[in-house]
Amino acid sequence: MPLPSPFHERTASLCESLKFKSWAGYFAVCSYESHPDPEYFAFRNSAGLLDITPLFKYELSGEDSAAFVSYMATRDVSALKIGRVTYSCFCDQRGKVIDDGTISRLDEQRFRVTTGSPAYAWFLQNSRGFQVEVEDVSESIAALAIQGPNSRRILAELVGPGIEDLRFFGLVAARIAGVEVEITRTGYTGDLGFEVWIPRDGALSVWDAVMAAGKAHGIMPVGLDALDIVRIEAGFLLQDVDYFSAPRCIIESRKSTPYEIGLGWTVALDRSPFIGQKALREEKQRGSDWGFVGLEISWEGIEEIYTEYGLPPSLPTQACRMAVPVYSTGRQVGQVTSSTWSPILKKYLALATVEAKQVEIGNQLRVEHTVEYERMRVLATVVERPFYDPERKRT
C-alpha cells in the first residue's frame, strides 16, 4: 500500500477521478479529472503543478564530495559551479546505466542528486576512500514541479522578479510563504519550468501559495498521465519503460549503456576515473550495438489500416508504455517503448530502441499496430528529438 506524500491532503481532495497509482511507494495522481487533456494543455499553455516528492534524493557532502560525484556519474562535476544543476547517467563497471537524474551543486562541498530508484546503498558501497557523507533526504524533502509558459510569472509573484534571471539549469535559494526553499530551473516537460525543493514541514504552505498565485495565470494541478505525454514530446526517456536499471535486470540484453539510450552526451570520457569509464571508452571506439530514436508514425498509414476495417482511426487517449516491435524490410530491428499522440503537433510519436545502423534521421521503418485483433505494420520515420522544443524552455 503506497504512502501519502506531504501534498496528499491537497492532491487527494482535488483528485475527482480518484485515479492514483504508486510512484516509488507514494500515492501519485494519474489525472485529476477523467482524462488528462486539460492538464496536458496546462503544461503547454499556462502552468501545471506536479508533486514530484517520490523522486529519490540524496545529499552528498564533505571534502571529497565533488570528486565522489564525478566518480559515480558519467558527468564530471568538479567544475560545476555553485548554483548550477546538471543531468547525468550513473553506470555500473560495465558501463550499463543504473540510473539517470540531476545533480545540483548546493555548495562548494555539498551536492544533491535525484534518481529514479533507491541509490543509497550504491552510493555508500562506493564511498570507501572518499571524504564524503551520504544522506538520504528522499523523505525529508518534498518537491513540486511548476512547469509551463506561465510558471516564471507565478514564481515571480512569490519570490520577486529575481527569478527572471535564473538560467536554464540554474539553482537559487528563495522563500515561499515563509518557507526556505531551493528553486531549480529544471523539469521533465521540455518546457519552461521549475522544480521547488521544500522541507517536508513546509510542503502544504508552499502548495497553497503557488496555487493561489497561479490562479490568475491558469495554473492546474497535473498528474502523471499528462506528464507522460509531454515527456515523450520532449524526447525524455523513463526508467523501467524506455530502459531498465542494470542491477535490476536478470538478463544482460535488457541492460543499456548511455550511448545506446541517447544519453552519450552526458558521458565525459577523458578525465579522472569514474565507474564504467573503461567499458564506455571501448564502446565509443567500437561503436554501439543499439541506438535510441524518435519516430514519427505515419498518420496516413494509421488511417489506412483502420479504413480497411471500415473503422475511424483511434488511438489511446493516453501515452502508451506497451513495447511493440519495429521492423525494417520485414526483419525486427528493435522496439518502440513509449508512444503518444501529440495533441499540439498532431503527430503520432514514439521513442524506440533500434539497431545502431537504423538510427539515421529520415530512415523509414515499420511499427506494429494492432487493429481489430490483427497485427499490422505502419510506416514510421526516424526524426529529430525533441519532437517539441519551444524556445521559452531555455530563454
Next chain:
Amino acid sequence: MSDRSYDSIVIGGGHNGLVCAAYLARAGQKVLVLERRHVLGGAAVTEELYPGFKYSVCSYVVSLLRPEIIRDLQLPKYGLEILPLECSFTPELDGPGLVRWPDADKTRREIARLSKRDSEVYPLFGREMAKVGRMVKPILEMVPPDPTSLNPANLMEMLKLGRLFGRLSEEERILQAKMFTMSAIDFLDEWFESDLLKATMGVSGIIGTFQGVRSPGTAYVLMHHYMGEIDGAFRAWGISKGGTGMISQAIAESAKNLGAEIRTEAGVAQIMVRAGRAKGVVLEDGTELTARHVISGVDPHRTFLGLCEAGDLDAEFLASIKKFKMRGSSGKVNLALDRFPEFTCRPGDGMHVRGDLAIAPSVDYLERAFDDAKYGDFSRRPFMNVVIPSLLDPSVAPPGKHVMSIFVQYAPYAIKEGPEAWPERREAFGDAVIETLAEYCPDLESSILHRQVLSPWDIEQQMGLTEGNIFHGELSLEQLFFMRPTPLWARYQTPIRGLWMCASGTHPGGGIMGASGANAARRILKSRVRA
C-alpha cells in the same frame, strides 16, 4: 522573370489564401500574397482593441483545420496551438442548464435529468453521425468531381465517390438522405424528446445560415459542424492559443519560410484579363503585377462582381454568381471583462465554462429568433454561442481578467432599413445581446471594460466578406460540393483561364478548415504539369 512577375498571385491573406500560397511555395512556385488590410488572416484575426485584451475579432473557434495541413506546413513550429473546448454548456433561466462533458457517463447522467431515454440514445446518435461523417471526410479532401464530365480523371473521382457511398449500409444511406433533406429539428425529433437537448444540438444546423432550426436542409449543416475534428479523431471544437489570428500568423510564417512573399496594405483593384486569360492584378495604387496564375482568396461575389470586368465573363456565369446566396445572418460581440462573470444557474469558473456556451434555451426560442430576422430585424432574444477563451488561454487577457467572444444570430445583413442603416442600429443590437446574456449572467454588465459590436455590415466593410457572410456564401445544400459556387465551375477553376478560387466559397467551404486552399493548390499544381 522580372520582380513583378510571379508564378502565382493570391488575392487576400485569409487563412485559405495563405494555405494555398504555402503549398504552392512548397512546390517551388514564386508566390505573392496580397492583403488589403494591415493584418493578415481575413476573418481569422486577433486584434488588441483594448489594451491587454486580445479579441478573436470574427472567427473564434476551430474545429475543422485539417491535421494534415498542420503537419505538412509544420504549423506548431510557427506557433499554432489548438486548445480543445472540452465542454458544452447551455444555461437555463429556471434550471441548472445542460452541460455535455468529455466524460460519456457524466454526460449521460446530465441528460438523464431531462430524459432518461435521451441520455441513452445520445451516444448512439453520436456513433451514427460519426459513421456518416466518416463518409464525408474523404470528400473534404477531394476535389469535387464534375458529374457531367467524361474526362477519365474525373470519372475516377466519381468512382471513388461512388465507392464511398457504396460502403454505407442501407440504413446509413437512408440516414444520409434524411440529413440532406430534413430540418435540424425534424431530424433530431426522430432521436430525442428533450427540448433543451434538441435546442442545444439543433443550433449547429443554423450557424452561418439564414435559416431557422425548422428550415429543411439544416440537418446537413448540423453534420457539417458535427465533423468538428481535433487530432484526426472525430471530436469537439477548439480555440487557437493567442486567438484565431495565431492560425493565420502560423500559416503565414510557414508560407514565408517556404519562400512565399506576403504584402499587407496591398489591396487589389482589378484582375487583369487578356484574351480570356488572367494575366495578373492591378493594385489599388495602380501597380501592375503579372502572374501565370491568379488565385482569389476572396468570396465569389467580390471575385467576379468586384475584381473582374463584366466584359471578361459571360452573362450566364455572372447570373449564376449573382444567384449564389451570401446573406450574412450573424454578428459578433467581443467583450473585455474585469472579472469572471458568474452564471446564476451554475456558478464558478470550472470545467463547465471552459468550453462553448449556447444561449439556446428552447427550440421555440430559436425559431422566434429567426422570426425577427425573416422580417428584416435582428433577433431581440438571439441565439448566441459564447466562448471565454481567457479561461483556457490566459495569454489573451491580463491576469484574472477575461475576454468573452459572443457569436450572435440572427443579425441579417439586409435589415429592413437597408444594410447601410446598420451603423445606427449597431449599438441597439449590442444592447440586445448584453441584455439577453445578462439574464443568465447578472454580473455581466458591471464587469464590461470594453465592447466591440460587429454587424454583418461591419464584417463586410472591415473584412471584405460580402454581406458579412462568414462562410463566403451560405452553407445550404444547393450551394455545396459540386455546386459550390456554381455547378459548372466548382473545381477551383473559373471561366477565365489562369484565374482560380481557393477560399471558403469553394468546396468544402466553411470554417477555419484550410481544405479549400489546399485543394486549390493541388489543382493548380496539376494544371501546371499538364501545361
